[in-house]
Amino acid sequence: MAPSDPRQTKFVLDESRIPRSWYNIAADLPVPPSPYLHPGTLGPLGPDDLAPLFPMALIGQEVSADREIEIPEPVRDAYRLFRPSPLYRAHRLERVLDTPAHIYYKYEGVSPAGSHKPNTALAQAFYNKEQGVRRLATETGAGQWGSALAFAGAYFGLEVKVYMVRASYDQKPYRRILMETYGAEVVASPSTETNYGRQVLSESPDSPGSLGIAISEAVEDAAGREDTKYSLGSVLNHVLLHQTVIGQEAMEQMGMAGESPDIIIGCTGGGSNFAGLTFPFLGRNFREGASHRIIAVEPEAAPSLTRGVYAYDFGDTAKMAPIAKMHTLGHDFVPEPIHAGGLRYHGMSPLVSLLKEHGHIEARSVHQRSTFEAGVQFARAEGILPAPEPTHAIRVAVDEALAAREAGEARVILFNLCGHGHFDLSAYERFLTGQLEDYEYPREKVEAALERLPAIPAG
């Protein structure tokens, strides 16, 4: 059914349409995912190895093969604050591009923290609370994830401690203050509060920190305290699982619009917003022979899917996190300081990597300036200021819309606008004043890092 009003711009759903279960793509994968390995022994990793860090319910979800996993009612209740999120038809962007393509976007910036991250933060906080956990420790870079978990902690009554990369802590105070407003405790990492932080500081008192260091501090915090667990905002299977509410809603909303997407686009850092939108559609490809084209977009400065290798590697720089089979640029590769902080990761979600490796999704890398160009074009046409991460998806959506014009085809394009850019305006200023850098793919740095992959015993 097509909408009765051809100018309809937003497709909104009532709260009763919030999905009742998450979609677990593991049930439909043509090949099983490779197991995680222990970072110390390089051998198999069991639930007991993860128990100090995660509640059992999340460990169970990490390895589940059930297609549908019921969303607990308290989590659905929390989702009511912002879900279902709207799906937009980008009428004005189409007009600006003079394209016959129909462009749709799912907008996750309506959540309290301004991105898709609360979809999993609320679920993780709930399961921890249910298991009697009193406190969560996590890391954050620019602060999207930290502010989502800070909000989720306030919602379910958990203390939240955030190790925030020093450089961001000093340069981007707004996200820190948002976390503090929600009641979280935020320290700059490296901090004096963990052994690893003190060790880094003793060697390098002026260290600007890194996501790798901050992860290590948060993991040490959680592992060392009975009342505390660790929480991660992307990469892991259960995190991607929680994001599938996005795609399930989008599917219903595309139905309201009377269309089916030919091309579905998401940006990828750890993979969670991409998976959230695309996995339910991929499930259709697997189960029903649908033929949605799925495109992952990553920065030229951290192109794990397009240039990395598919191999076992550590999830963090300090080699404390589980080893996963994934596309990686090497665990000690540090991407250049692009403004899309959420895409500055050396690896990729194992599930997204598997899908890419087996040809079920495409991947493309784009330069920073071209993403901001698309972001500004989008903001002027549609009003919403996108975060630097989803400008990567917008770039490719615009490119595909222009390709549709070339081909003279009314292709239907859907992308995930996973967050707003209200805390990223200094990056827009650099773009508008011609100061924004492009970083070429650092082939030599990556090749060097890839020589330090762990040597996994055969078998």
Add this chain to the structure above:
Amino acid sequence: MAPSDPRQTKFVLDESRIPRSWYNIAADLPVPPSPYLHPGTLGPLGPDDLAPLFPMALIGQEVSADREIEIPEPVRDAYRLFRPSPLYRAHRLERVLDTPAHIYYKYEGVSPAGSHKPNTALAQAFYNKEQGVRRLATETGAGQWGSALAFAGAYFGLEVKVYMVRASYDQKPYRRILMETYGAEVVASPSTETNYGRQVLSESPDSPGSLGIAISEAVEDAAGREDTKYSLGSVLNHVLLHQTVIGQEAMEQMGMAGESPDIIIGCTGGGSNFAGLTFPFLGRNFREGASHRIIAVEPEAAPSLTRGVYAYDFGDTAKMAPIAKMHTLGHDFVPEPIHAGGLRYHGMSPLVSLLKEHGHIEARSVHQRSTFEAGVQFARAEGILPAPEPTHAIRVAVDEALAAREAGEARVILFNLCGHGHFDLSAYERFLTGQLEDYEYPREKVEAALERLPAIPAG
């Protein structure tokens, strides 16, 4: 009809429910509004006096007595980007307050500029474009209004020039960059681009500027150029008119919730968000004998409704704007630098003033710290970070909810959450670290300013 699910949190409307007309309260007023006077002659002000500044359609709306004024389809189309805005039931805030009251809020922060301001910015840009105007000039303080007009200009293809108060220009770059991202030209005021700006700078090279100076620069810009008109974000009748989409939608959404508000609350600076929510309900009071209690909330530092006089006064400090009968603290009274920049105005909308003078609405003034206390409580319960302006409304909503608990009555409270606080986090930090100031009502400064009211000839 009560909602079928008692936990329902958001009441959303389809685009087809965007109102088709604005509600003009002038048609229902028990007494006619007093006419504007000319700032130079102190005599009557005619449409010709306003023609250099505003397009004829808006001048017509300013003095119209029609109850309903049709919203042009291109403006309704633009509203589709963010309207209807959601109405929320604050279940979690109610629980935190342990109150039998039912608290609802209309959330205007979903608009592109993050506040209710685009409701009128888009209408004003449309009517100007229709009359062949090529360029708009306006002033802005903290930047809410300027960013709304910048977006509206991008939407309808008008150049926008914003004179931004120097202190804000220097201290709050994010709002400026947002305006520039939408394509507007922003200069710090006082600027070297107008006679008045140059005059101020010659006398005071380090002037931090003021809203009064910036208004004068924008008016001079518009009056001196054939292709340019002036645009104002509050106070005037036509501006308040455009905001009545808020209350009309809220009325339908309260119907979906199966309730009718006993108490309706909005913050007041120039009066536009307050009028937008409350005027349609006030119309019911006038026409149908409904008995909604309406409360305007203003800062103790700029309490025009609660402490000012009801008299003819200039709309701006430089005595260039029309003279209006209103509650005023004196046109050269400069409020202390509270963080709710949108409420730092010496006067009040003539319509809101008239309603207060004749007892149809109540007014209350509150201290800054108490508003942020309520704002943080709200953010932790509901997730949304409110702008400093609507924390004034939240303060009184919380007070009324606690009063309902005292009385043991399930009163229904509705307030206008007119914008988010994503660009106001430095103010939250001052509150959280105990550095936020309270300013006592400056009685002597006001009494001195009131001695300089214009002497209006009798008749």
